[in-house]
Amino acid sequence: MDTKIFKITDCSHRNKKILTxxxxxxxxxxxxxxxxxTVYGLGADATNEIAVGNIYKAKGRPSDNPLIIHIAxxxxxxxxxxxxxxxxxxxxxxxxxxxxxxxxSRENIPKKTRGGLSxxxxxxxxxxxxxxxxxxxxxxxxxxxxxLSGTPSPTCANHVIDDLTGRVDIxxxxxxxxxxxxxxxxxxxxxxxxxxxxxxxxxLEELSGVADVRVADAVTRELEKNEIALSPGMKYxxxxxxxxxxxxxxxxPQITEYVGTQGENVALVIYSQxxxxxxxxxxxxxxxxxxxxxxxxxxxxxxxAILRExxxxxxxxxxxxxxxxxxxxxxxxxxxxxxxxxxxIKL
Ligand code: TXA
Ligand code: MG
Numbered sequence: 001m002d003t004k005i006f007k008i009t010d011c012s013h014r015n016k017k018i019l020t021x022x023x024x025x026x027x028x029x030x031x032x033x034x035x036x037x038t039v040y041g042l043g044a045d046a047t048n049e050i051a052v053g054n055i056y057k058a059k060g061r062p063s064d065n066p067l068i069i070h071i072a073x074x075x076x077x078x079x080x081x082x083x084x085x086x087x088x089x090x091x092x093x094x095x096x097x098x099x100x101x102x103x104x105s106r107e108n109i110p111k112k113t114r115g116g117l118s119x120x121x122x123x124x125x126x127x128x129x130x131x132x133x134x135x136x137x138x139x140x141x142x143x144x145x146x147x148l149s150g151t152p153s154p155t156c157a158n159h160v161i162d163d164l165t166g167r168v169d170i171x172x173x174x175x176x177x178x179x180x181x182x183x184x185x186x187x188x189x190x191x192x193x194x195x196x197x198x199x200x201x202x203x204l205e206e207l208s209g210v211a212d213v214r215v216a217d218a219v220t221r222e223l224e225k226n227e228i229a230l231s232p233g234m235k236y237x238x239x240x241x242x243x244x245x246x247x248x249x250x251x252x253p254q255i256t257e258y259v260g261t262q263g264e265n266v267a268l269v270i271y272s273q274x275x276x277x278x279x280x281x282x283x284x285x286x287x288x289x290x291x292x293x294x295x296x297x298x299x300x301x302x303x304x305a306i307l308r309e310x311x312x313x314x315x316x317x318x319x320x321x322x323x324x325x326x327x328x329x330x331x332x333x334x335x336x337x338x339x340x341x342x343x344x345i346k347l
Pocket of ligand 1: 039066114143231234
């Protein structure tokens with residue numbers, strides 16, 4: 001399949017033709033990659049089972065892993081799900097934005113889109129290109145992250161081009177994703193309490209201001225063989241670098257010393273302020289700049305691009321410090337322990 005790539009930065013009049021063509025492609029059952037503030041999405045008509053089937057094929061994704069449906073207005077959720085009071089509290093506070101809410105699905109969303117579940121995940125992105133595309137398509141757009149299954153989520157168009165050229169009809173290049181990790185996902189329980197299924201930019205602390213929140217076990221630890229994941233995506237090792245990726249729980253001097261004894265072909269993902277010293281002490285260690293130690297937003301923004309760079313460089317071993325867990329740090333922690341397949345060494 002030929003993939004058309006369009007570069008646009010906004011929804012101004014001169015880009016209308018491109019967005020209209022992309023919307024027509026969605027209506028006709030095609031696949032369109034679009035930017036969002038979190039990561040790029042691989043979109044198709046959420047109500048068209050064949051189109052949705054093609055998303056799973058293009059990504060190489062198991063069909064029991066459900067998709068998020070993207071809507072242009074938070075108030076549209078009621079068209080496809082049974083909304084409740086807690087949903088509107090969340091919507092008022094955090095939408096449009098990087099929050100996905102799991103609710104009981106209406107029948108107009110095919111089982112294929114929901115991976116066979118009775119619930120469906122809904123999200124109204126903040127990115128204006130994404131919202132304009134959904135509006136012009138006149139239907140909800142089902143979209144997982146626009147990477148091949150097993151590679152990190154794409155945070156710029158080049159990542160998508162590497163993974164999906166020839167597998168989708170259109171890629172809309174809207175620049176870098178501002179957040180860089182996928183949306184926060186919460187499920188609303190029958191009693192109105194929230195279960196945090198995936199941490200993201202909308203933090204646990206912020207959600208706790210709206211309702212009681214329980215954190216699903218899989219967010220911070222590996223599930224045992226017999227435990228059932230509340231979100232099907234949690235049972236897959238998603239963001240898996242090719243090299244052995246190991247997290248180190250210790251001080252910066254301990255980390256530097258340890259990595260220095262691990263051979264010649266090693267990389268270290270480390271905070272900006274330590275790079276000059278580490279490189280001087282140990283020129284063998286290839287350092288990747290994770291941003292300022294105290295700027296977790298930057299770390300979230302850089303993580304997936306760094307993981308992709310590391311894959312291209314073919315290291316034997318890659319190390320990183322165990323990140324802090326407050327705010328968006330919990331999202332960074334969750335993505336890193338999964339990429340490391342829960343390998344953490346206490347120094
Ligand atoms: O930021 C994001 O959420 C991006 C952009 C494109 O919107 N999308 C994204 O989609 O990350 P995806 O498919 O890569 O991740 C969605 C996760 C999966 O782990 C899936 O298992 C979970 O959401 N999920 C979807 N529907 C669900 C449901 N009904 N119940 C529980 N988990 C669900
Ligand atoms: Mg994904």
